[in-house]
Amino acid sequence: MLMKDGISRRAFLLATAASAGAIAVSGTVLGLPEVLAARPRPSARNPLYIPPTFAPTGFSLTERPAQVDLGGGKLSNVWAYNGLLPGPTLVASRGDTATITLNNWLSQPTITHWHGMIVDYLNDGGPRLAIPPNATYYYNFTINQRAAMNWYHPHPHLMTGEQVAMGLAGAFIVRDSEEAALGLPSGAYEVPLVVRDASFDKSGNMAYMPRNGGFEGNTPLVNGTFNPKLDVATARYRFRVLGGANARIFGLALSNGAPFTLIGNDGGLLQSSVPVTQIDLGPGERVDVIVDFRGMTVGSSVMLRDLRSGWDLLEFAVTRAVNDTGTTPTGLSTIAPLQNPVRTREFSFDGMSKINGRLYDMNRIDFQVPFGQTEIWRFKTAGNAPHPVHVHGASFQVLSRTGGRGRLFPWEQGWKDTVLLEDGETVDILIRFDAFRGLYVIHCHKLEHEDAGMMANFEVV
Numbered sequence: 402m403l404m405k406d407g408i409s410r411r412a413f414l415l416a417t418a419a420s421a422g423a424i425a426v427s428g429t430v431l432g433l434p435e436v437l438a439a440r441p442r443p444s445a446r447n448p449l450y451i452p453p454t455f456a457p458t459g460f461s462l463t464e465r466p467a468q469v470d471l472g473g474g475k476l477s478n479v480w481a482y483n484g485l486l487p488g489p490t491l492v493a494s495r496g497d498t499a500t501i502t503l504n505n506w507l508s509q510p511t512i513t514h515w516h517g518m519i520v521d522y523l524n525d526g527g528p529r530l531a532i533p534p535n536a537t538y539y540y541n542f543t544i545n546q547r548a549a550m551n552w553y554h555p556h557p558h559l560m561t562g563e564q565v566a567m568g569l570a571g572a573f574i575v576r577d578s579e580e581a582a583l584g585l586p587s588g589a590y591e592v593p594l595v596v597r598d599a600s601f602d603k604s605g606n607m608a609y610m611p612r613n614g615g616f617e618g619n620t621p622l623v624n625g626t627f628n629p630k631l632d633v634a635t636a637r638y639r640f641r642v643l644g645g646a647n648a649r650i651f652g653l654a655l656s657n658g659a660p661f662t663l664i665g666n667d668g669g670l671l672q673s674s675v676p677v678t679q680i681d682l683g684p685g686e687r688v689d690v691i692v693d694f695r696g697m698t699v700g701s702s703v704m705l706r707d708l709r710s711g712w713d714l715l716e717f718a719v720t721r722a723v724n725d726t727g728t729t730p731t732g733l734s735t736i737a738p739l740q741n742p743v744r745t746r747e748f749s750f751d752g753m754s755k756i757n758g759r760l761y762d763m764n765r766i767d768f769q770v771p772f773g774q775t776e777i778w779r780f781k782t783a784g785n786a787p788h789p790v791h792v793h794g795a796s797f798q799v800l801s802r803t804g805g806r807g808r809l810f811p812w813e814q815g816w817k818d819t820v821l822l823e824d825g826e827t828v829d830i831l832i833r834f835d836a837f838r839g840l841y842v843i844h845c846h847k848l849e850h851e852d853a854g855m856m857a858n859f860e861v862v
């Protein structure tokens with residue numbers, strides 16, 4: 402395949418597009434999206450892509466159009482960090498300094514937000530800091546927070562949905578001594594899983610088809626791999642899972658009914674591990690789970706499944722026997738509850754574009770929050786949920802959910818930065834900003850709601 406020069410690659414893409422169109426005739430009869438008809442069948446699963454890891458010190462990230470093999474050898478036009486989808490996995494230890502240069506090689510404004518990282522205003526990458534095409538932004542911050550898997554993605558006003566859907570996202574893992582002492586599965590036994598959906602045009606290129614209610618693609622991708630498979634050993638694995646979709650909520654489960662051992666979420670380790678057979682994961686949320694393949698025989702496999710769509714997301718194929726005699730500790734961390742809230746603030750997530758009746762105005766500061774003071778923030782909705790509510794500048798603790806599902810779930814313990822609000826629900830959180838004063842945002846992480854205006858500025862004073 403004459404792929405070594407740009408001209409041949411262009412010709413290859415055109416030829417592939419033509420053949421995809423031909424195959425699509427039968428796919429259309431079946432009501433399948435054309436691109437699915439051209440993709441490999443489940444019998445030809447693609448190896449799960451695992452992005453390379455880098456320290457975020459002296460590191461450059463470039464947002465740019467790229468051609469990526471999402472599986473099966475066919476290149477798709479996407480937008481990606483450093484040409485990788487997902488972007489490189491950044492790994493740092495508590496106490497490290499991140500010095501990151503962001504280059505914007507897109508044809509529209511962008512800025513990168515470090516979702517879950519507790520950093521000051523100038524390093525937070527909020528919409529007010531967006532840079533024009535061909536500009537550069539320099540980040541410099543100290544990492545001072547618990548071990549967790551955070552992530553990075555664009556956050557310009559009005560264009561976040563498109564930029565994330567086109568492929569711009571990556572994991573940002575923070576480690577600390579508390580986590581290291583637990584002896585959790587590591588190396589090849591620790592795998593980040595960025596779970597999202599996507600849609601493609603007739604040529605197999607990533608396509609963004611926004612809807613006000615939220616973009617939902619017709620194809621699942623794990624780590625940017627279509628129809629993926631991961632070869633595993635008879636051992637325990639630690640999977641760091643990110644809900645990386647624009648709008649879709651995943652109901653994660655294993656096809657054999659075995660439980661996940663849930664050990665962490667957005668803000669890091671839970672106090673205690675807990676077995677769960679299903680996990681609902683909304684946009685921006687993370688879960689940290691141990692999956693034990695020791696009871697399985699070589700040659701067998703199990704699927705990571707989305708119970709909501711019925712999709713098989715990822716096949717775990719047991720291909721070799723090893724001797725893992727370890728145990729996953731039950732006690733993981735100590736989490737001090739936030740206490741003595743001094744006031745309650747209400748946020749109504751209205752329709753598909755407003756908070757407390759107002760559209761986002763980049764230049765308006767909607768409210769001020771005293772530094773170091775614990776408050777209850779009450780999230781309500783007048784419909785058009787789910788709204789995955791995300792707050793910048795601090796992690797929070799989920800206190801209660803009334804109405805709707807009427808309870809809290811195991812993955813909502815500990816420290817969170819994004820919480821799912823369904824119709825009819827009122828969710829109370831405890832929050833305290835004790836790291837930085839300055840300007841942050843609260844917004845719906847259904848990215849089409851966010852882009853439509855479901856966001857507010859607040860200032861920690």
Ligand SMILES: [Cu+2]
Pocket residue numbers: 750753786787788789845846847850851855
């Ligand atoms: Cu919303």
